[in-house]
Amino acid sequence: MTRAGSVRPRTVIVEDHALFAESLDIAMTMEGYDVRRVPVPEIAVSAAQMVAAVLKQQPRIVLLDLDLGAFGDGSRIINPIARAGANVVVVTASLDQARWGGCVYQGARKVMSKTRPLNEILAVVRRLSQGLPVMDVDEREGLLALWQAQRRDSEEHRERLDRLTPRERQVLGSLMEGHQVKDIARVSVVSEATVRTQVKAILAKLEVSSQISAVGLARSAGWEPPARPDAS
Amino acid sequence: MRSLTVKNPFADVSTTSWVVRVTGALILLTAVLSVVGLLHDIGSESAARVATVVLATTSPLVFLPALTTYLRHRTDPTTVSAWMTLSLTTVASLGLLLADTGAGWQSDPVRLSVPSLLLELALTVVLLMAVAVAFGLIAVGAVGRHRLCDHCARVGLAIGLVSVGTTRVASWRAPEDDLSATIVVVACLLGSTAFVGASARQAVGLLRARAARLAELQERVDELEALESAQRVRRHEVANAVASIAMASGLLHNSPELTPQDRSHLEEMLEHEAGRLSRLLSPAGAVTSPTTRPRQAPLTPAEAEAEAALEVIDLDATLARIVDSEATVGRDISWSACGLRAVGAADDVAEVVRILLDNARAHEPTTRPRIVVRQADDRVEVVVADAHDTAVATGSHAARHGHGVHPVPIAGCLEEGAGLALARRLLEAQGGSLLLDCTSTGATFVLSLPAPTDRPPGAPGLAASSGSVDPSSTR
Numbered sequence: 001m002t003r004a005g006s007v008r009p010r011t012v013i014v015e016d017h018a019l020f021a022e023s024l025d026i027a028m029t030m031e032g033y034d035v036r037r038v039p040v041p042e043i044a045v046s047a048a049q050m051v052a053a054v055l056k057q058q059p060r061i062v063l064l065d066l067d068l069g070a071f072g073d074g075s076r077i078i079n080p081i082a083r084a085g086a087n088v089v090v091v092t093a094s095l096d097q098a099r100w101g102g103c104v105y106q107g108a109r110k111v112m113s114k115t116r117p118l119n120e121i122l123a124v125v126r127r128l129s130q131g132l133p134v135m136d137v138d139e140r141e142g143l144l145a146l147w148q149a150q151r152r153d154s155e156e157h158r159e160r161l162d163r164l165t166p167r168e169r170q171v172l173g174s175l176m177e178g179h180q181v182k183d184i185a186r187v188s189v190v191s192e193a194t195v196r197t198q199v200k201a202i203l204a205k206l207e208v209s210s211q212i213s214a215v216g217l218a219r220s221a222g223w224e225p226p227a228r229p230d231a232s
Numbered sequence: 233m234r235s236l237t238v239k240n241p242f243a244d245v246s247t248t249s250w251v252v253r254v255t256g257a258l259i260l261l262t263a264v265l266s267v268v269g270l271l272h273d274i275g276s277e278s279a280a281r282v283a284t285v286v287l288a289t290t291s292p293l294v295f296l297p298a299l300t301t302y303l304r305h306r307t308d309p310t311t312v313s314a315w316m317t318l319s320l321t322t323v324a325s326l327g328l329l330l331a332d333t334g335a336g337w338q339s340d341p342v343r344l345s346v347p348s349l350l351l352e353l354a355l356t357v358v359l360l361m362a363v364a365v366a367f368g369l370i371a372v373g374a375v376g377r378h379r380l381c382d383h384c385a386r387v388g389l390a391i392g393l394v395s396v397g398t399t400r401v402a403s404w405r406a407p408e409d410d411l412s413a414t415i416v417v418v419a420c421l422l423g424s425t426a427f428v429g430a431s432a433r434q435a436v437g438l439l440r441a442r443a444a445r446l447a448e449l450q451e452r453v454d455e456l457e458a459l460e461s462a463q464r465v466r467r468h469e470v471a472n473a474v475a476s477i478a479m480a481s482g483l484l485h486n487s488p489e490l491t492p493q494d495r496s497h498l499e500e501m502l503e504h505e506a507g508r509l510s511r512l513l514s515p516a517g518a519v520t521s522p523t524t525r526p527r528q529a530p531l532t533p534a535e536a537e538a539e540a541a542l543e544v545i546d547l548d549a550t551l552a553r554i555v556d557s558e559a560t561v562g563r564d565i566s567w568s569a570c571g572l573r574a575v576g577a578a579d580d581v582a583e584v585v586r587i588l589l590d591n592a593r594a595h596e597p598t599t600r601p602r603i604v605v606r607q608a609d610d611r612v613e614v615v616v617a618d619a620h621d622t623a624v625a626t627g628s629h630a631a632r633h634g635h636g637v638h639p640v641p642i643a644g645c646l647e648e649g650a651g652l653a654l655a656r657r658l659l660e661a662q663g664g665s666l667l668l669d670c671t672s673t674g675a676t677f678v679l680s681l682p683a684p685t686d687r688p689p690g691a692p693g694l695a696a697s698s699g700s701v702d703p704s705s706t707r
Contacts, residue, residue, distance in 0.1 A: 018557055019476035019498075019505045023483050026494050030487065039563075043590045067468060093471040114475035118482050178461045179653070180454050187653065196450070211457045 008033040009060030009129045015091075016040035016069040020114065024063060027118055028125065040068045047076040059086045061128050066092040066099070073222075075103050082107030087128045091121060101147025102222075110134040111143070150220070157221035163205040166226065171198045173225020176215050391422065466512055473509040477502060504553065508579055544684045545578045547605050547614065554585055565589065566602035574612040574681035576662040581681070584655040584666070588616040588677040591652065612683045617676040
């Protein structure tokens, strides 16, 4: 929903929860911002496609959710949008401070919880539109330190993930999407036993004992499964 | 993250595995030497002596796998008993073999020397140990929780034990005694056959039981992992719903300058979100299923969760929200309200329709998708198609339903990716189905859901979804 009156900088909302996005949209429009919404596709698209959709709106400020449905982790598009000159404010339901630090490292100007009052979010946008800082040094350093500590752990995890064969990466990617072994076998047109053997190989290489741990390890390492065909 | 660094227990199996391999190689060597000794000359003490020495050395080793397995997996008596049985069989069979071999040199003075007697004593001790273990296994199998062998295997084992004793006793008598020689040979053959047969029967039974148990456990693990994954998604959705409701509520109460249109729109969305939150938090299985689908097996957690969300959906209200939502981002959809209702989970149906719209656009990006809702006997069908499929508009699509419609995926049309797989899974969880009709001129998705029964919407287990749309409205 876009409303007239471009008194303040153009703001783009990238949010897959309709009520939250609509509330932000209405509140910011009342404040005089030129608000645009970028729809989050229900099917997986590439980060480049998502970045292009955002930058097409020529935003000055981008309010970005981190968990974007089928698209996945929204932090992937922070850096390209920030490098294009837009101020990225992450508004997320995630409480993972290390993840917040990663967003700051990627170039986010501010990371906020969705549970913060609307006025606080509007205040951040207002300060950004006025060119004022929105995050003090201590907060920034604290978040970055948490992210770096987690990064050290994830480097080891990444080394393990690098041991996977292309097929094992596909299987792990499917597990990350929530598919069960029998579903993967059916879609891949192979037997369940074959997929189970591949899962065992994945567990052995990642040095974990369950599929949940393998998926958690991949997620914590920021690992992305190989690209799939666009058609879904 | 601690759980992620847990060492994989499968990595430690290699030690046990190597013990088993080395022992197996030694046993094989023993058997080969014994057979060589037999084939060369029963009376030749050289080959038999070598075989005896090797057997006496390696016989205790056959217990190593069982011991290692026991130390490694104390709580897995099935594995231990399987190894014990195989060890027992090997020792007993080789012992019988040597008993036969030794029959030819009973009179040899060397045979009566102290080292030979010690060797014979060691072998006998090993065999007696094997017999003791066999009795122990039978006793455990008879009174314990773990059934080690069935009736046939027990009989075979008993015959083998009797044969072992008979053979040993008979082989100590003079070789000139034809009766003793016959007893030795017959008992040897009978004992070996019975032992090997019984142990093979036990081993196969144990391995089958183990494989079945493993498959069952694996299925449970899959279920639990899928449930955990769904719970994670649910937690995320709950957090977002709460934040959204708080924000919308604050906006409604603290912004008097809201236009009536915005206020009404927000209130409608707030109500919908509150309903969604309520369904997200409702206990699994608390609501009786409104469908008449027969149920033989108890509900799995995932099924119970899916059924808990079932309701009578006002399809017009659900689709209106989707069409509105798509319109706000510049995506036009052709749709007319029809006043039909279906049984399912409103949120899941909305998600499926969105997935189908995206796929229709992916198939034909330049056209405007259309949605048609129609009744088909006791089902309600929601048809999502790109504009090329004129059959949808004219209703002739139903006529070719039996010929041109196929379950997804269809080769050469659209591959079933994560989106369609998710859509199909969501629908199947609520008794629905998804069909795809793909032609050269367009793609049509048919979402089928059970029509509601005659029960009133307010009846227990039938939570009528909120919101209504004038059936005469067209978008």
